[in-house]
Amino acid sequence: MRVALLAHGQFPDRAKTAVGVLRYADYDVAAVLDRDTAGTQVADHITGTQDAPIVASMAAVDAAVDALIIGIAPIGGGFDPSWRPDVRAALERGADVSAGLHAFLADDEEFASLAAEHGCELHDIRRPPDDLGVADGTARDVDATVVTTVGTDCSVGKMTATRELYAAARDVGLDAGFVATGQTGILIESDGVPVDRVVADFAAGAVEDAVTAAAANHDYVFVEGQASIVHPAYSGVTTSVLHGSAPDHLVLCHEAGRGSVHGYDTTLPPIESFPARYERLAAPVSDSDVVGGMLNTRHIDADADAHDAVADYATAIDAPATDPVRFGPDAVLEAIR
Amino acid sequence: MRVALLAHGQFPDRAKTAVGVLRYADYDVAAVLDRDTAGTQVADHITGTQDAPIVASMAAVDAAVDALIIGIAPIGGGFDPSWRPDVRAALERGADVSAGLHAFLADDEEFASLAAEHGCELHDIRRPPDDLGVADGTARDVDATVVTTVGTDCSVGKMTATRELYAAARDVGLDAGFVATGQTGILIESDGVPVDRVVADFAAGAVEDAVTAAAANHDYVFVEGQASIVHPAYSGVTTSVLHGSAPDHLVLCHEAGRGSVHGYDTTLPPIESFPARYERLAAPVSDSDVVGGMLNTRHIDADADAHDAVADYATAIDAPATDPVRFGPDAVLEAIR
Known part of the structure; x- marks a missing residue:
């Protein structure tokens, strides 16, 4: 699976999800999105991970990608409105979008509608399962x-x-x-x-x-x-x-x-x-x-x-x-x- | 406001919500519902609270009540199916029902439908507000x-x-x-x-x-x-x-x-x-x-x-x-x- 990683303004020091994916996940990272460091490479900032170009927006990602992953997790877990054009662009290209935010992508009317229109999926990995209960101490x-x-x-x-x-x-x-x-x-x-x-x-x-x-x-x-x-x-x-x-x-x-x-x-x-x-x-x-x-x-x-x-x-x-x-x-x- | 307190099998030792309401709330308690101690009085079990008769079910509550309060909170906060006839009876009499369970009354189709039919309300007091965020440490x-x-x-x-x-x-x-x-x-x-x-x-x-x-x-x-x-x-x-x-x-x-x-x-x-x-x-x-x-x-x-x-x-x-x-x-x- 080929992915793009959104990390605007935070790469690499405050983009722990993006860095974790670069280092450990079984994905081919086509690009990192960061307006502040666009034009550089991942390898210019960190070592021990796969390399990838850093670009300013989803529109600047030339490669075909299967998914856009939100690779930053601000305090409070909100969705920053400045990310909206990138998520929109990903969905319009038919790419899924994954996020681990407290604010769920699937609850956003525009994203839900775009995903349905373009046949792609919104993955809210921080949504807990429904069948949880209290600990037994076991x-x-x-x-x-x-x-x-x-x-x-x-x-x-x-x-x-x-x-x-x-x-x-x-x-x-x-x-x-x-x-x-x-x-x-x-x-x-x-x-x-x-x-x-x-x-x-x-x-x-x-x-x-x-x-x-x-x-x-x-x-x-x-x-x-x-x-x-x-x-x-x-x-x-x-x-x-x-x-x-x-x-x-x-x-x-x-x-x-x-x-x-x-x-x-x-x-x-x-x-x-x-x-x-x-x-x-x-x-x-x-x-x-x-x-x-x-x-x-x-x-x-x-x-x-x-x-x-x-x-x-x-x-x-x-x-x-x-x-x-x-x-x-x-x-x-x-x-x- | 006159209320009935459901505390089946738990009154008084494991019915802390019922006891707290009896002791501190500004409600007139018409009856406590507890199958196990039905026929006794609250004053037979605890002191320092208002007294009330203990009865086996909502059907046995003769007085008019404005609300039924679920006065017990089992580990896990689930709704015990054996309470259903009492909640049903309360709603059919036009009484509101309040509960502090993890399982929300308003999400129960039968209760929601009965409440609508009889013009009464379901109060899920454990439902958190929507506008919460992380602490600032202040x-x-x-x-x-x-x-x-x-x-x-x-x-x-x-x-x-x-x-x-x-x-x-x-x-x-x-x-x-x-x-x-x-x-x-x-x-x-x-x-x-x-x-x-x-x-x-x-x-x-x-x-x-x-x-x-x-x-x-x-x-x-x-x-x-x-x-x-x-x-x-x-x-x-x-x-x-x-x-x-x-x-x-x-x-x-x-x-x-x-x-x-x-x-x-x-x-x-x-x-x-x-x-x-x-x-x-x-x-x-x-x-x-x-x-x-x-x-x-x-x-x-x-x-x-x-x-x-x-x-x-x-x-x-x-x-x-x-x-x-x-x-x-x-x-x-x-x-x-």
Whole structure:
């Protein structure tokens, strides 16, 4: 499947869905749409992913594409009106459109009408299933080893860390499953539960269901965590994933240099405090220990400096650490096996 | 307004909505519906509320009623099929029906059709408003003193404690507001936000909005907390209320004798540990301290024994405590003023 990725004004640093798709999804990316960086290439900005041209609009995408994917997720999950011409152009070319927004494309009258007219589909991957219920508190009883990523903030690399651990586990022959809980993971996996879009009472239950299903088929289950327990807006989602997945092990994700919650006037507590924060919160439901850490060093240029940052991070959390993209996930995978 | 309260098989111990309405709402309760205790009176089971006959069905309610209120909230918030004849009978008599279930009455074809036919209304008070968004992390900046109740479990008396504190504050001349976050509080107050029914990403934001609005009009804002941070299913809702309300003070609610999470195979951690659990979780967002405790002693017969239990509880949490129903809320209110 060939896709275009919309990431206006956000590529690459605030376009985690677009970057995740470029890095992990089984799609051929024909172009990235970003007015601010149009004329450059993906490879000019990030490494370790497929390359693609960056263009200003859907109209500038020459290749035939099967779908346009909204590759950015603004705070609040709204649809930015400036994206409308691109979605319209995609549908008029017969391409499907996928998005993980709180605002559903299919509820937009113009898009629904254009999709019907041109025989294409609108995929709202954040729309939760209808059959959710409350958690039974049973995820801790599954036979599989459950590993959940947790973080100091949003957008520090939890999906990436989870995905890299999962892939590395399979590479060494472990029978591993992946539970996607956010829009990027769901886009990549074509499966998962958009936990932040679920009715609050059912959030842990939705994760429990997904973990239980994955554990029935795998020895190891890697669960994509969400946000942070220190986040003023999303900490409830974090707690629901933690208690709903009842993990055996936690992997703490952080971005080097991040000192406050992105977009909020909230200072991050010392990194040293996070393992105990998560372990104490988990403890009444599951005995979960932080066995490793993932440090996102994308803003550190020199590998040697990144290496030092990872070493400092490992000392701070008193566990093995790595940058899974830069140095591979094996140091942490070893602590899980 | 004269109402009937449905509480089949649950009155009074598991019928917290019915008991809350009997105790606090400005309604004349014509009857409680409970097949198991039919033939008795409310006053045979609980004290400190209005009295009413308990009957087996809506058909056995002789008095004219303006509304039937579903006064029980099973785990999961479903509609029990055995309640259908009572709802049907109420609508056929021209009475409105109110419920705080996850399953909405208005989505039921038979009920919607009967309501239309008989000119009465279906009130789904757990249906969240449409205009919610993510929290801005600003509740900590309001001028009012915000007091949020937290608990060791569901159904330990958080709504009651909040309501008693609010009423006592007004009685002594304080300018106090009340933020209802659950179905009982919303029924009593005819206002509030059903936080557990909100999309998980918006749960803290919904509370923040309600607290900010109340703080604009009052010197003290009492916020009804939800569930518990050790609850396997609902801890996300608890966390969202805690961070969304960013309280100055916390009041810890517990039921004497409760040793495990109701309905779950989860042992409650020592009571002594709860103040620090909540204060540490709140700390990155707001400097919130547990200033008092409310102990529900409904299962202790003798006042002297209840008094001892309250004293032990105060020692355990290292703060003033009381049973707000049995002994009044003043001991804790003093710690807030």
